[in-house]
Amino acid sequence: MLQFFRKNDPYLLLFIAAFLIITRVILLIIGLEESTILNSSYLLGTAFNENPGTVISNSISAGPLYTFFSGLLVLLFNSSVVASVIVSAILVFIQAVIFNTTLQRNAAFEDNTYLPGILYAIILSSSKEFLYLSPALMANTFLLLATDKILIHLKFRGSEENILTTGFLLGLGALCYAPYSIFLIFTILIYVVYSGTLVRRYFLMTYGFIFSFLIFWIYYLCFQQGAAFIGNYFSGLFRINVVDGTVLNNILLIFGLPLFLTVLSGAQSFQGAGLTNHQILIQRMMLWMLIFALVILRLDNQMTLLTVQTLAIPLTFFSSQFLLTRAKRWVADLVFLFLATSSITFLFTL
Template sequence: MIKLFRTNDPYRLVLLTIALIVGRVVIFAIPLAEVTRPDLDFAGAISDGLLNGVDKEVGPLYMLLWQLVDLTNGIWLSALLAGVFVLINTVLISDLFIRNNALKDNTYIPGLFYILLTLASKSSLLLSPQLVGMTFLLLALGFLLDHIKFRGSEENILSTGVTIGLAALFFIPYAVFWSIVILIYIFYSSTLSRRYFLMSFGFLLPIIVVFTYFLYSDKHVEFLTHIWSSITNIGFKPQALTMGKVVVLPLVFSLWGALTSFSGARMTNHQIYVQRIMTWLLFFALFVGTFYLVKGGIIHYEFLSLPMAYFLSKNVLGFNKKWKSEALVWLVLLNGIVFLFI
């Protein structure tokens, strides 16, 4: 399987699409997955204070999107759109690492691992706020890495903030990633201090635009309360440890890959930067995943899949024996299948 995706050939995206379709068809064909349809009422939520029957972590843009999807009153459109967003994220991840020469070889293996990792997450089987918000976080990470590599312009900094803000409007707890991105810019970009304020303004800009709608509807207090309660709903959740069993196997290999290559031997400066950024994101996602929990899964599993896909790919490319690489891929696949149905 590794040989099919190791070559730097855009047509490998076709193979990734086929793998995604086959995996999802098989999952939905087996009733054990118990995939259920979310129950969100955008209009009711707005009229009753934005908290009526809606998980408080769900952002207003996702509620609007779901209202449009719900017009069909069918689960299959939701499943189809979820597959589309997983594919978009797969393309973004593949392009992100190839454009930055992040690994020893320019390869589509990270995209393969991302697809395999999403199989273990029920929130990625149907259209979910985590999944849609992840798309915008990947765009933000792309702007960030471009700035570090090419010393990008102020528009690049602004775009980073705007895309994080949009991610938060789909899945509100994603707003906490603003803090880690600021730290990454401080440590690795050597950019001007005023640009941190520019990025913060970009982050707030889409939130302010949505706020004006609620202000016009005289629901601005409920909107701000909804946002604030979602971000501050933090505290150790013992359930996170139980739910964390889903990612134990790929996480162990990811941590091993992060620790064993920490020195950055035989890597370019930018590859070292990418590896350190992925390490930051790995531990930050683990931290917030332990202290934030939502109904149905680990809150930041989708984003945790990004650094895990990077370090799993690093392991695969670093193995001297082919059978070890193949075994790791199949272990991640089996891990996802097992925990999806138990």
């Protein structure tokens, strides 16, 4: 079965799109219950439309860019469940394409395959909560774009424009989902450890990050809310949340197999045998991303299933690596089938 997905065939993108559409249409026909994220997004959007110059506090760690987009959705579609599900599906598809293209461009695996994109779509279809637009999902788009820029820099020692754009993209991600501010530290760490980046370029990247915030600060400053914007954003940024046992159990249930595959893949491949230097760098970068994603679990205002959407990126990478490096292809086929079946089962049952 995986031989089909190993092909570098653009038509496999249609498979990803069809999978996302079919699962969501079925659930819409069956009927989706009102969710916390949908209600919270509606309240955010409504509050923004009623008072566009007022800084809005929220419990889902949503940044001002997500609040603005929620306001746009409420303005156009009111509290439509369908709109949130459609936008979410489009974002997952776009992210799967960006991630897969980035890995192909950097020759992350020996096989030039669309498997990572397919796995990304499957992993982010493992729960009904993932079907709705959320701050973390929206922020993942900018994180994946920044990841592409980071890998370009690691491979080619990218230009200053690349560095500035990376910081700006990280800032946009943080403006969607506040805990993503920590990925500025992640990027600086990657550059310090794995590249000979000039010191002034760290300041340039930080400037790009801050510049994205300046846009919103100036907007709120026009309404005399500049100080309130800065204070509201950073006041709860590093507040450690309380762990909910039920949520933690659901996280382990849904992400248990990808986490297990990640551990196996890491244990077998981090020796670097048969890998190029750039492939080893990609592995180490994804490991650091996994560590920072785990830290984010405790930085969100409240830990929910939506908080772990950040994990989808490194888990997809290592799960793909595990499947693509199996000498016995029937083993990879069985694991893939089990992963896909369990994800769809969780989607319709949890």
